[in-house]
Amino acid sequence: xxxxxxxxxxxxxxxxxxxxxxxxxxxxxxxxxxxxxxxxxxxxxxxxxxxxxxxxxxxxxxxxxxxxxxxxxxxxxxxxxxxxxxxxxxxxxxxxxxxxxxxxxxxxxxxxxxxxxxxxxxxxxxxxxxxxxxxxxxxxxxxxxxxxxxxxxxxxxxxxxxxxxxxxxxxxxxxxxxxxxxxxxxxxxxxxxxxxxxxxxxxxxxxxxxxxxxxxxxxxxxxxxxxxxxxxxxxxxxxxxxxxxxxxxxxxxxxxxx
Ligand code: HXC
Numbered sequence: 001x002x003x004x005x006x007x008x009x010x011x012x013x014x015x016x017x018x019x020x021x022x023x024x025x026x027x028x029x030x031x032x033x034x035x036x037x038x039x040x041x042x043x044x045x046x047x048x049x050x051x052x053x054x055x056x057x058x059x060x061x062x063x064x065x066x067x068x069x070x071x072x073x074x075x076x077x078x079x080x081x082x083x084x085x086x087x088x089x090x091x092x093x094x095x096x097x098x099x100x101x102x103x104x105x106x107x108x109x110x111x112x113x114x115x116x117x118x119x120x121x122x123x124x125x126x127x128x129x130x131x132x133x134x135x136x137x138x139x140x141x142x143x144x145x146x147x148x149x150x151x152x153x154x155x156x157x158x159x160x161x162x163x164x165x166x167x168x169x170x171x172x173x174x175x176x177x178x179x180x181x182x183x184x185x186x187x188x189x190x191x192x193x194x195x196x197x198x199x200x201x202x203x204x205x206x207x208x209x210x211x212x213x214x215x216x217x218x219x220x221x222x223x224x225x226x227x228x229x230x231x232x233x234x235x236x237x238x239x240x241x242x243x244x245x246x247x248x249x250x251x252x253x254x255x256x257x258x
Contacts, residue, residue: 001042005032008039013050013198013258014191015043018057025063026056028109032066033087040094050198050205050258052094053190054117055101056110058183061126064108067135084140091116092142095206097197101190102126103183107165112141115150118209120176121190122168123183128176129165149216150176201239201255 001008007018017039019026026032043049056062073083091098091113100106100114103123111128114120122128130143138144139160148156151174159166171177181189197205207230214226234240239255246253 001038003035003039005029006035006039008042010046010049011191012195013048014194015039015046015049015052016191017043017052017054019055019062020057022057022059024066024068025060025105026110027063027066027068028088028113029066029069030087037087037090040090044094044096050096050200050202051194052096052098053101053187053194054091054098054113055187055190056103056106058103058123058125060104060110061100061102061106061114062110063105064110064131065141088113088141089116095209096202097194097205097209099190099194101186102128102177103186105165108132108139108143109141112139112143112146115142115146115176118212119178120171121179121181121186121193122171122177123186124168124180125183126168126171126177126180127165128159128171129163130160131163131165133161134163147176150174199255199258201237201243201257203237203257204234204239207234 005021007020009016017036019032021027021029021032043052088109098117100117100120102114102120103126105127106114107129108131111130130139130147132139132143144156144160147159155174158164168177168180172180179189211227211230214223218226237257239257242255243253
C-alpha cells in the first residue's frame with residue numbers, strides 16, 4: 001500500500017512504520033494520522049507480524065500536531081470533528097506490542113503518540129516536551145495524563161506549564177524512556193527488541209501487555225486479581241507447555257502461536 005506521509009515496511013515478524021514528512025519535521029497532519037491508522041490496522045490484521053516499531057527521522061520523531069492546519073480551527077470545528085479522539089487514540093488501542101524509537105524532537109502530539117506506545121527507546125539526541133502552552137492551548141492527546149503517570153506530578157507540571165524540552169538523559173532518569181542509545185544504533189536496537197518480542201508466544205505477549213496496562217486503570221488489588229486470572233489462563237496454552245518443556249530439555253522453545 002502506498003502512503004504519502006508515512007512508510008510501512010515488514011521486516012520478518014516486525015512491522016516498521018516511519019513517519020515521513022521531513023519538510024514539516026513530521027508534524028502530525030490529518031492525512032498522516034489517517035495513514036498511521038491504516039498502517040496499524042494492516043499490521044494488527046497480519047498474523048505474520050508479532051510486534052511494531054514506530055519511528056521518525058534523525059531530526060524529528062514528530063514536532064507535534066500540524067500547527068498550520070490547526071490554526072484557523074474554532075471550537076465548533078474541533079468539537080464536531082472530535083479532533084484528536086478521532087484517529088489519534090488508535091495507537092493506544094493497538095493490541096500487539098508497539099515500540100517508539102525516538103530521535104530528535106518528540107514535541108506536543110509527537111511526545112503524546114510516543115507515550116501511547118508500550119515503551120520508548122530514545123536516541124541520545126532525543127528531545128521531549130509538551131510546548132502547547134506556548135501556542136495558547138493545552139496537550140490534547142493524553143499529554144497531561146500519560147506524562148504525569150510516567151514521570152510524576154513535579155516534572156509533568158514543570159514541562160506542561162513551562163513548555164520546556166527535556167533531553168534523553170533527563171527523560172530516562174524520570175522514567176519516560178526505557179533505554180537511551182547512540183543515534184546510529186536506535187533503529188537496530190528497537191528492531192531487535194521488537195524481533196525478540198515477536199519470537200515469543202503471541203497470546204502470552206498480549207496477556208502481558210494487557211496486564212501491565214491494567215496497572216493504570218485499576219486499584220492494586222483489582223490489578224493483581226486481573227493478573228492472576230491471566231496467569232492461570234497462560235497454563236491453558238500449548239505455548240506454556242512448550243516453553244517449560246524446552247527449558248527442562250535444555251533447548252530453544254518453538255512457540256506454536258506466534
Ligand atoms: C507545522 C511545523 C511544526 C508543527 C515544525 N514545523 N513544527 N509545521 N506544525 N508542529 C515546520 C516549520 O514551520 C518549518 O517549515 C519546518 O517544519 C522546520 O521547522 P523549523 O522551525 O524551521 O526548525 P528548527 O528551527 O530546527 O526548530 C525545530 C522546532 C520548531 C523547535 C521543533 O519547529 C518548533 O518549535 N516546532 C513546533 C513545536 C510545537 O509547538 N509542537 C506542538 C504543536 S501543538 P517552514 O515551511 O516554515 O520552513 C500540538 C498539540 C497536540 O502538538 C494536541 C493534541 C494532538
